[in-house]
Amino acid sequence: MPTYAFRCADCGDTDAVFPMASVPAWLDCRACGGTARRIFSAPYLGAGSSTAMKLLDATKRTASEPAVVEALPSRRTSPGPVSHNPLHAELPRP
Numbered sequence: 515m516p517t518y519a520f521r522c523a524d525c526g527d528t529d530a531v532f533p534m535a536s537v538p539a540w541l542d543c544r545a546c547g548g549t550a551r552r553i554f555s556a557p558y559l560g561a562g563s564s565t566a567m568k569l570l571d572a573t574k575r576t577a578s579e580p581a582v583v584e585a586l587p588s589r590r591t592s593p594g595p596v597s598h599n600p601l602h603a604e605l606p607r608p
């Protein structure tokens with residue numbers, strides 16, 4: 515059964531387990547007996563073990579742990595003229 519979060523205005527957050535079909539919108543606070551309303555939070559997306567989750571984790575990790583480059587990329591050679599139109603050869607070059 516999933517765990518749902520509830521918040522009491524006086525005591526703070528608490529968790530409770532309910533079947534998905536019968537989760538209440540509020541419950542009695544265990545500490546003070548007041549009303550604790552259900553709150554919605556982000557699901558634990560990073561807790562998965564699928565390939566997509568591994569990709570998301572690796573992408574997020576690049577922000578703090580970038581890949582180390584040990585050599586400069588190989589020098590690109592000029593691909594040659596792109597156009598074979600002789601009029602293009604007369605255009606100014608940078």
Ligand SMILES: [Zn+2]
Nearest residue numbers: 522525543546
């Ligand atoms: Zn309370």
